[in-house]
């Protein structure tokens with residue numbers, strides 16, 4: 001779990017004070033900031049001291065193992081070691097920060113650690129400051145990376161942040177569509193966790209609370225205000241805690257295949273898939289469609305039209321590789337239920 005959590009409007013102002021005890025003489029703090037903030041006044045609020053450095057995190061594409069290795073190698077070459085890494089941004093920046101921190105102390109390439117419990121050593125001190133709410137990446141024990149052969153996280157006890165700062169003010173300027181797609185990541189986490197076979201009281205307690213907050217924001221309310229940002233940030237936290245002790249399900253397994261082949265981003269990819277999952281999550285999909293309409297969001301259609309057999313097979317193989325997700329969704333006999341043919345039909349609907 002995350003070591004320390006600070007929540008509240010303007011809590012970002014405490015960053016300087018929070019990281020001060022973790023500064024090591026002569027070693028910089030590295031601020032990895034989502035490129036959205038590159039030319040924004042927000043940059044002036046970053047508490048730079050001594051030889052600290054601000055790096056822009058290029059999140060045009062979701063994090064790749066090659067990019068993680070490049071950042072970590074650059075930092076090692078330039079500074080030897082750093083005091084810590086502070087990630088400020090959406091889920092992609094959260095994941096990049098966690099992965100770079102781990103690769104400062106673990107040998108080889110981040111691709112070597114894609115899987116479960118492969119990471120050998122704790123990373124350097126790492127802090128997460130989310131600026132989008134929904135992924136739960138701020139609390140999870142994984143960092144999702146696309147590598148040479150797979151899209152899979154570095155799932156380990158060393159992966160969670162040492163500290164997170166949850167300041168809902170930082171999410172206030174997110175574009176409406178992006179906010180919805182990332183928010184739906186949380187909603188879908190809840191549905192997949194609460195209907196899954198891995199469910200337990202821990203996951204249920206957090207999942208139900210997160211779902212209730214998502215509904216307040218996207219179902220009940222008819223405008224967006226500060227309270228919506230506050231609630232969605234806590235929904236993301238609770239949703240992340242829920243899957244920490246269970247798993248996601250069909251939407252994520254299928255969306256990973258889409259993202260691997262077509263580079264479709266996580267939030268929107270989940271929405272494209274979930275829209276077609278009535279068979280597995282009838283109530284959730286019904287409510288999802290209501291939220292899409294109410295919030296006037298477009299969900300892209302027919303994105304797999306015209307793909308070749310080989311391309312379909314690539315997506316199917318990536319997707320079926322996510323065994324724990326399928327087992328959570330469909331039970332131990334999932335392979336008998338979700339055959340390659342059935343999955344092909346599902347991909348063709350997207």
Ligand SMILES: NC(=O)c1ccc[n+]([C@@H]2O[C@H](COP(=O)([O-])OP(=O)(O)OC[C@H]3O[C@@H](n4cnc5c(N)ncnc54)[C@H](O)[C@@H]3O)[C@@H](O)[C@H]2O)c1
Pocket residue numbers: 034035036059062063089090091092093095131132133135136137140141142143144170171172173174175178181182185265266267
């Ligand atoms: N580690 C985990 O447990 C976990 C869980 C779910 C998703 N993820 C990962 O999270 C990523 C998706 O994250 P995301 O949905 O937060 O999107 P993102 O981080 O990819 O960002 C999407 C876009 O929003 C911009 N952005 C970020 N903050 C903004 C702000 N405040 N205002 C305006 N624009 C802003 C970014 O620059 C980017 O263009 C994927 O890479 C996915 O794999 C990780």
Ligand SMILES: [Fe+2]
Pocket residue numbers: 135185189252266
């Ligand atoms: Fe997700």
